[in-house]
Amino acid sequence: MGDTGQQRPSTSNAVWGRRLCKSYGKGKSLNTVLNGLNINVPYGAIYGLLGPSGCGKTTLLRCIVGLLPVDRGALLAMGDKPGSRDHSVPGSMVGYMPQEISLYNELRIEELLLYFGRVHGMTKDDVTYRTNFLLDFLKLPARSARIGFLSGGQKRRVSLAAALLHKPGLLILDEPTVGVDPVLREKIWEHLLEIAQSTIIITTHYIEEARQADRVGLMRAGRMLDEDKPSTLMDRYNMMSLEAIFLHLCHHDLVGNAEDEELMSGNYGYESDDVTVSFDDKKPLLTGETATSAGSLTSPSYYGAVTLDNLPRGKPVKEPWCVLPELPSLRVMMALVIKNLTTMQRSIGLLFFEFIIPSIQIVLFCLCIGRAPHDLTIGVVNRDNGNMGALYLTHLNNDTFTQVVYDDVTRAREVVREGKAWGVVEIGPDFSMDLMMRFQMGDQVSTEVVEGSTILLHLDFTSQQISAIIHAMTLQAFQQFSVQTLAASNHNVHYSDPPVMVGDPVYGKTDSDFTEFMTPGICNSITFFMATGLTTLAFVLERKDGNYERNLVNGVTPTEIMLSHVITQFLVLVVQVALLLLCTFSIFHIPLEGSWVNVMALILLQGLCGMCLGIMISCCCEKETSAMQLSLGLVYPLLLTSGIIWPIQAVPEWLMYVSEALPLTIATDALRSVMGRGWGIDTMGVWLGYLITVGWCLVFLGCTAIIGRIRR
Numbered sequence: 260m261g262d263t264g265q266q267r268p269s270t271s272n273a274v275w276g277r278r279l280c281k282s283y284g285k286g287k288s289l290n291t292v293l294n295g296l297n298i299n300v301p302y303g304a305i306y307g308l309l310g311p312s313g314c315g316k317t318t319l320l321r322c323i324v325g326l327l328p329v330d331r332g333a334l335l336a337m338g339d340k341p342g343s344r345d346h347s348v349p350g351s352m353v354g355y356m357p358q359e360i361s362l363y364n365e366l367r368i369e370e371l372l373l374y375f376g377r378v379h380g381m382t383k384d385d386v387t388y389r390t391n392f393l394l395d396f397l398k399l400p401a402r403s404a405r406i407g408f409l410s411g412g413q414k415r416r417v418s419l420a421a422a423l424l425h426k427p428g429l430l431i432l433d434e435p436t437v438g439v440d441p442v443l444r445e446k447i448w449e450h451l452l453e454i455a456q457s458t459i460i461i462t463t464h465y466i467e468e469a470r471q472a473d474r475v476g477l478m479r480a481g482r483m484l485d486e487d488k489p490s491t492l493m494d495r496y497n498m499m500s501l502e503a504i505f506l507h508l509c510h511h512d513l514v515g516n517a518e519d520e521e522l523m524s525g526n527y528g529y530e531s532d533d534v535t536v537s538f539d540d541k542k543p544l545l546t547g548e549t550a551t552s553a554g555s556l557t558s559p560s561y562y563g564a565v566t567l568d569n570l571p572r573g574k575p576v577k578e579p580w581c582v583l584p585e586l587p588s589l590r591v592m593m594a595l596v597i598k599n600l601t602t603m604q605r606s607i608g609l610l611f612f613e614f615i616i617p618s619i620q621i622v623l624f625c626l627c628i629g630r631a632p633h634d635l636t637i638g639v640v641n642r643d644n645g646n647m648g649a650l651y652l653t654h655l656n657n658d659t660f661t662q663v664v665y666d667d668v669t670r671a672r673e674v675v676r677e678g679k680a681w682g683v684v685e686i687g688p689d690f691s692m693d694l695m696m697r698f699q700m701g702d703q704v705s706t707e708v709v710e711g712s713t714i715l716l717h718l719d720f721t722s723q724q725i726s727a728i729i730h731a732m733t734l735q736a737f738q739q740f741s742v743q744t745l746a747a748s749n750h751n752v753h754y755s756d757p758p759v760m761v762g763d764p765v766y767g768k769t770d771s772d773f774t775e776f777m778t779p780g781i782c783n784s785i786t787f788f789m790a791t792g793l794t795t796l797a798f799v800l801e802r803k804d805g806n807y808e809r810n811l812v813n814g815v816t817p818t819e820i821m822l823s824h825v826i827t828q829f830l831v832l833v834v835q836v837a838l839l840l841l842c843t844f845s846i847f848h849i850p851l852e853g854s855w856v857n858v859m860a861l862i863l864l865q866g867l868c869g870m871c872l873g874i875m876i877s878c879c880c881e882k883e884t885s886a887m888q889l890s891l892g893l894v895y896p897l898l899l900t901s902g903i904i905w906p907i908q909a910v911p912e913w914l915m916y917v918s919e920a921l922p923l924t925i926a927t928d929a930l931r932s933v934m935g936r937g938w939g940i941d942t943m944g945v946w947l948g949y950l951i952t953v954g955w956c957l958v959f960l961g962c963t964a965i966i967g968r969i970r971r
Contacts, residue, residue: 645691
């Protein structure tokens with residue numbers, strides 16, 4: 260397995276801290292959690308960190324493992340600052356069992372341990388050996404047992420096994436016995452006493468159980484009241500229990516005597532073989548200085564910053580102004596992706612739903628949008644004394660219209676007012692005679708004849724789309740009727756043609772419908788928003804379950820977690836897009852003039868862009884509800900401003916510039932050009948769609964990495 264944290268630094272303590280201060284909030288909401296705390300944890304010792312809930316124990320542990328930086332003070336863990344470059348804290352040098360269960364419930368025990376083994380670079384044989392040992396050592400259920408089906412006590416032991424797997428040099432257990440029965444609590448302590456190779460820090464508010472520790476620290480309100488061996492503390496204060504000692508120290512601390520009495524008896528200097536370190540509020544620490552008086556260590560008036568970057572190296576080190584981020588580890592990425600895929604495989608029903616939901620959406624779109632309406636009820640008032648009016652009515656599309664005959668226009672309009680019809684077709688009494696005179700007289704026709712040969716429409720314009728369709732279809736019916744009438748009377752059939760004619764189209768077809776216009780944008784938007792929804796909860800759920808923090812302690816970076824989710828969901832995205840395009844082109848025969856490769860690539864890039872947006876949202880939000888609300892709140896603004904539903908040329912000029920900068924707009928135009936015009940990537944409109952989509956992906960990923968680093 261190699262070295263996993265057993266190398267012993269030259270310092271005398273595994274954890275050493277001086278004047279540690281940590282606060283949350285600002286101004287009136289400032290909450291001081293650590294207040295000038297000192298701590299010494301020797302190598303190979305079990306250190307019991309005792310104190311009531313809320314005294315700062317968990318915050319101190321998070322500082323020790325590098326999850327939080329201290330605001331002021333000096334802290335060394337396993338010989339260096341936590342989180343330092345090339346230091347394995349966080350990483351393989353530390354094992355961490357958080358207070359929460361923090362396990363992947365979908366995995367089996369052996370799969371969970373194999374995942375953490377891969378993260379720490381262990382071979383499969385090493386993982387198998389350690390798994391067999393821990394199964395027996397911690398009396399765990401069968402290796403194939405699903406974690407989600409285990410009891411609370413069994414999950415805690417699995418959590419401990421995950422922390423012990425790689426034989427860490429520093430083992431940190433945050434309240435491992437909280438909420439468990441006394442028998443299991445005793446067993447956990449028995450296991451800890453059997454582990455001789457690690458330094459162990461265990462927090463608890465069950466004070467008396469810590470008598471089994473080699474050294475204990477008593478905390479209150481962010482300060483260390485005292486620390487030493489349990490027997491030494493009981494002798495010093497002449498008391499028979501740690502609880503009595505803790506109450507005694509709390510009383511003195513409360514009344515202000517703790518600063519005056521020398522209750523903190525630990526070794527508050529730092530000594531190694533070749534250096535003595537001391538505190539001075541006038542100048543930074545340098546190697547080779549002699550220790551100042553003990554008062555400078557215990558005086559509550561000193562809370563100045565102390566720089567220990569030079570320890571235990573021998574001289575001060577100037578921090579570089581810019582540090583390049585470390586590249587993601589392929590080994591860790593592979594472990595994360597395998598874990599994600601295994602977790603996804605456990606929810607096969609949800610996975611199947613994820614695969615087909617885009618296809619269902621495009622099917623519903625093609626069935627519901629752009630098709631001609633049918634069975635539209637229209638009132639017909641035909642007062643024509645000849646037969647031309649009845650002949651015209653036969654040309655109205657019977658699939659589209661349901662004709663209801665009325666005797667007078669007033670009654671027909673009343674029916675429309677009542678919402679029982681969409682309009683009224685009115686034909687005058689002299690329609691046949693005036694129409695023939697109109698054909699014969701040409702430009703000598705009178706206004707009365709024109710009006711008498713005109714068909715009137717009285718429409719319900721509350722539905723603009725339906726009224727426009729009725730208008731268009733009645734005109735089309737009149738054109739067909741005119742051709743037939745002119746041919747029957749030996750007139751030129753082109754006499755009734757409109758003065759503006761549509762020639763052969765440059766692109767597309769003259770009978771293209773609204774569905775063909777919207778399909779590229781709908782494909783892009785379905786893929787984009789589905790990918791956003793799938794990844795929105797990625798970080799939120801991991802933080803909620805405690806797995807995100809546990810991964811960070813094990814040396815996994817936020818960037819690696821982010822990229823692993825992108826890779827995993829991209830595999831799902833490929834299947835989704837393939838099924839979506841199959842439905843679009845094979846079932847509904849949407850025209851495709853260009854290359855399907857360009858179509859596939861553009862839509863996949865849109866899905867990747869949505870995925871990156873979802874991960875950024877997930878990284879920003881603390882709660883599931885806020886993440887979902889933010890992602891859902893982006894749907895309609897992007898749909899309305901990206902030219903998917905209506906051309907962006909119709910929006911105000913200032914908004915059009917904003918629209919063109921959005922992720923979906925140019926990409927939708929590019930996809931529309933590929934599908935409808937047959938353009939390739941060599942045209943500006945297409946490669947610009949690629950360029951802008953990739954640019955937004957990089958923006959979202961960059962913001963996510965920065966936010967993750969800040970939140971860490």
